[in-house]
Amino acid sequence: xxxxxxxxxxxxxxxxxxxAPMMSFAADExxxxxxxxxxxxxxxxxxxxxxxxxxxxxxxxxxxxxxxNGAVVPVSVTVDSPMSExxxxxxxxxxxxxxxxxxxxxxxxxxxxxxAMIATRVKLGGTQEVAxxxxxxxxxxxxxxxxxxxxxxxxx
Amino acid sequence: xxTGIKIALSLALLSSLSFGGEQxxxxxxxxxxxxxxxxxxxxxxxxxxxxELLSDMGGDAGLxxxxxxxxxELPKYIAGFPRYIEKFDMVVGLGxxxxxxxxxxxxxxLKLDSSDMNDMLAYTKSIANDEPINIDVNxxxxxxxxxxxxxxxxxxxxxxxxxSCLSCHSPDVIGTILRTQPLPDLGVNxxxxxxxxxxxxxxxxxxLQGRMQGCMKNALLAVIPLGxxxxxxxxxxxxxxxxxxxxxxxxxxx
Amino acid sequence: MxxxxxxxxxxxxxxxxxxxxxxxxxVMHPMETGMRKDKKTxxxxxxxxxxxxxxxxxxxxxxxxxxxxSLSANPVFTIYMKIxxxxxxxxxxxxxxxxxxxxxxxxxxxx
Numbered sequence: 001x002x003x004x005x006x007x008x009x010x011x012x013x014x015x016x017x018x019x020a021p022m023m024s025f026a027a028d029e030x031x032x033x034x035x036x037x038x039x040x041x042x043x044x045x046x047x048x049x050x051x052x053x054x055x056x057x058x059x060x061x062x063x064x065x066x067x068x069n070g071a072v073v074p075v076s077v078t079v080d081s082p083m084s085e086x087x088x089x090x091x092x093x094x095x096x097x098x099x100x101x102x103x104x105x106x107x108x109x110x111x112x113x114x115x116a117m118i119a120t121r122v123k124l125g126g127t128q129e130v131a132x133x134x135x136x137x138x139x140x141x142x143x144x145x146x147x148x149x150x151x152x153x154x155x156x
Numbered sequence: 157x158x159t160g161i162k163i164a165l166s167l168a169l170l171s172s173l174s175f176g177g178e179q180x181x182x183x184x185x186x187x188x189x190x191x192x193x194x195x196x197x198x199x200x201x202x203x204x205x206x207x208e209l210l211s212d213m214g215g216d217a218g219l220x221x222x223x224x225x226x227x228x229e230l231p232k233y234i235a236g237f238p239r240y241i242e243k244f245d246m247v248v249g250l251g252x253x254x255x256x257x258x259x260x261x262x263x264x265x266l267k268l269d270s271s272d273m274n275d276m277l278a279y280t281k282s283i284a285n286d287e288p289i290n291i292d293v294n295x296x297x298x299x300x301x302x303x304x305x306x307x308x309x310x311x312x313x314x315x316x317x318x319x320s321c322l323s324c325h326s327p328d329v330i331g332t333i334l335r336t337q338p339l340p341d342l343g344v345n346x347x348x349x350x351x352x353x354x355x356x357x358x359x360x361x362x363x364l365q366g367r368m369q370g371c372m373k374n375a376l377l378a379v380i381p382l383g384x385x386x387x388x389x390x391x392x393x394x395x396x397x398x399x400x401x402x403x404x405x406x407x408x409x410x
Numbered sequence: 411m412x413x414x415x416x417x418x419x420x421x422x423x424x425x426x427x428x429x430x431x432x433x434x435x436x437v438m439h440p441m442e443t444g445m446r447k448d449k450k451t452x453x454x455x456x457x458x459x460x461x462x463x464x465x466x467x468x469x470x471x472x473x474x475x476x477x478x479x480s481l482s483a484n485p486v487f488t489i490y491m492k493i494x495x496x497x498x499x500x501x502x503x504x505x506x507x508x509x510x511x512x513x514x515x516x517x518x519x520x521x
Contacts, residue, residue, distance in 0.1 A: 036478055064186035069410060072356040072482045074189050096480050100445065104480040107489065112472040114430035114492030121193070121482040123443075196434045198484035201417045359440075359483040 036101035043103055044133060044143075047093060053133055053141035061144045063130045070126070070150040075104075076119035077132040079142075083109075089116035091135040097145070098128035124150045190408075199278065199354035199406035202271075202361045206279030209272055213263055216283060222257045234284040235403055236291055238392050240298040247302040249365065249388050251277045268382040274361045278352035282405040289348050289399050293392060302385075306393025309386050315377040321368075321390075324375070337410075346404070348395030353407030361406065364391055414438060418501055418515040425493055427519040434488040435463065435501045435513075443479040462504045463487060467517070468497035493519050 044053065060078040067073045081089045088111045094104045107118045122130070131145035210219065220227040223241075237250045244256060251268050254276055258265045266273040293303040310321040324334065330341045340347075351364035362370070365382050368390055372379045380387045416437035425431050437460065444457025459479040465472050473489055491499070496519060502512035 062189060064189050065183055066186055068186075068190060069356050071359070072193075074193050076488075099480050100443075101478055101480060103476075103478045105478070105487075106476040107487075108474045109489070110472050112467065112470060112492055112494070113490050115490035117488070117490050119196075119488035120486060123441075123480050123482050195421075196419065196436060196486045196488060198436055198438070198486060200419065201415050201436050201438055201484075204417050205415055354484075 036103070038101050038103055040095050040097040040102040040131065043093075043095065047106075047133060047135070048141045051141060053143035055144060056134075056142035059132055059134055059142055059144035061130070061132045061146055063146050063148050065146075065149060067124060067148050067150045070124045072121050073124050073130075073148060073150070074119070074121050075130055076117065077134070077144075079116040079134050081116045081136070083111050083114055083116055085111050086137070088137045089134060090137050092116065092118050093133040093135075094118070094120070094122065095131040095133065096122055096124050096128060097131055099123070099125050124148060126150050194408050197354050197406050197408050198359075199352070199361045199408070202275040202352075202354075203279045203282055203406055205272075206275035206277070209276045210279055213257065213261060218261075219254075219257065219280065219283075222260070223253065231284045231287045232290065234281060235287040235289055237281075238302070238388050238395065239291070240296055240302075247298050247385075247388055247392065249383070249391055250280055251363065251365075252383055252388075254280060255383075269366070271361070274352060274363055274366075277363055278361055278406050281352065281403065284403045285405055287403050289395060289401055289403060291348070291392065291395050291399055293396050299392070302389045302392045303396065305386065306389035306391070309380070309390050310393055315375060317376055319375045319377065321371065324371075342394050343397035343401075346398045346401040348391075348398035349401045349403040350405070350407030350409070352405060353409045355409050357410055362409075364394065367409075368394070414509070414511045416501070416503075416511065416513045418499060418513060420499075420515065420517075424520055427493055427495065429493050429519070430490050431493060432488060433465070433491045433499065434486055435465070436484070436486045437503065437511075438484050439505065441479060441481055441483045441485060458505060458507055460485065460503050460505045464502050465489070465491070466500045466502070467491065468495065493517065495519070 058080040062076045063073060075094055077092050077094060079089045079092065081087065083089065089109050091109065092107045095102045096104055104122045105118070105120055109116055124130070127147070127149045129145045129147045131143060134142045136142065210216070213219070214221070216230060217227050220230040223230070223233060225233045234250065237253070238247055240247045241253065248256075251273060254273070255265050255268070266276070293299050313320040313323070323329070324339050325342055327341075329339050331338055333339070347364060351367055352361050353367075354360070355362050365387050368387065369379050369382070380390070414437060416435065419434040419436070421432040421434070439460050440458055441460065442455050442458040444454065446455050447453065448455050457479060459481070460477045463475040463477060465474070472491060475487065477485070497517050498514050499517055500512055500514040502510070504510050
């Protein structure tokens with residue numbers, strides 16, 4: 001049962017937001033070594049379709065200023081949004097801007113989330129900015145970033 | 157004495173002991189973020205797995221029965237480990253008590269260094285969460301002896317660098333910094349009540365005995381085997397330093 | 411394929427219908443980048459990372475995620491979810507090696 005449901009549901013709810021960026025990233029999936037090498041600039045351009053994003057205080061990005069350990073750096077992104085059918089956060093992307101593959105996580109939300117938030121932990125190869133890119137349901141993009149000082153890198 | 161320690165430490169520094177050094181000059185808000193991580197400690201999964209494994213052996217009730225206490229007394233009883241248990245005629249850590257139970261109930265006895273055992277040990281100790289550590293090092297001669305042996309083991313300098321646990325964990329040096337890491341006070345840090353813990357530098361669950369072995373490796377001391385009387389004695393000694401502190405398993409450590 | 415250890419946690423533990431709760435999904439996974447050298451053998455450890463996660467609540471996909479190797483080993487994903495009736499929350503996830511896993515928890519609102 002599961003399999004058919006998986007695709008059906010995936011299709012109806014998140015087809016536009018989730019599948020499209022996934023496909024545009026698929027091209028560089030085969031490179032040796034850094035299998036998913038992808039720069040922050042390229043990623044933002046692909047996701048926003050060249051439009052870019054504007055810095056917004058609606059986003060609360062929480063990362064430590066100094067990371068205890070680059071292998072486990074807590075990150076949370078909260079976006080001020082009613083999460084109603086007509087006005088919600090469609091996606092939150094998290095980037096480690098200087099990692100070989102800058103993309104960490106892309107979360108595709110729906111009004112059923114009730115609140116727009118994602119919390120996770122990332123690996124940081126060194127001191128760098130962590131950035132959030134947020135896609136609103138009206139098609140606009142917002143962004144926020146903060147620099148994290150890492151003494152011992154978490155990659156490699 | 158004090159200068160002796162300083163020399164020992166600077167030697168240690170020179171020879172670049174690897175403690176997977178991290179930055180510690182954290183702001184309070186940074187500290188709060190890391191504290192929040194405890195809410196979702198990756199080791200919660202291991203603890204849940206440990207619970208499944210114990211339920212295969214009769215769960216909390218089975219364990220209580222095996223240890224000869226009621227289920228309601230079980231948390232307090234667990235908060236007193238390592239303890240002398242008459243039917244083994246030995247001071248044992250919780251892991252060994254579980255091994256004995258496996259043996260006596262005809263189950264496969266897990267090794268103390270296996271990940272299943274770590275998971276089970278973590279779950280079992282978490283039964284005592286919020287309970288104050290109530291180890292009684294004067295309960296009987298066996299505990300008195302174990303405590304004394306633990307102290308000797310803790311204080312005795314060994315290895316090529318002539319270091320003891322005390323060299324790095326004595327009041328004289330606590331808070332000073334070794335390769336970017338502050339030397340911890342094992343009592344204040346509640347080491348007795350916060351291991352097994354998830355180690356972020358290792359991405360795994362480590363027991364208190366395993367953590368102490370880590371210090372031995374880093375300081376180039378011959379490693380005392382898990383479950384041996386000496387390491388159980390060390391656990392007794394270190395746990396007693398945190399007596400009265402609440403048990404909070406799984407811990408989250410660097 | 412061996413079942414991957416994972417766990418869903420809901421906070422608060424007791425909740426009402428209509429309440430927005432915190433859902434954390436935790437999974438044991440190495441999240442290998444494919445760039446790390448094994449210290450003993452000196453060989454590159456092949457990439458092995460979760461690449462997608464999906465939250466399904468009573469047949470409705472409420473959240474999906476694309477995941478890359480920059481997440482920490484044994485990752486944790488925390489989101490919010492609005493309680494909308496009793497039933498089941500299923501989290502399914504895939505990794506780049508083709509492994510597919512899922513885990514579920516019961517949703518039981520009180521009052």
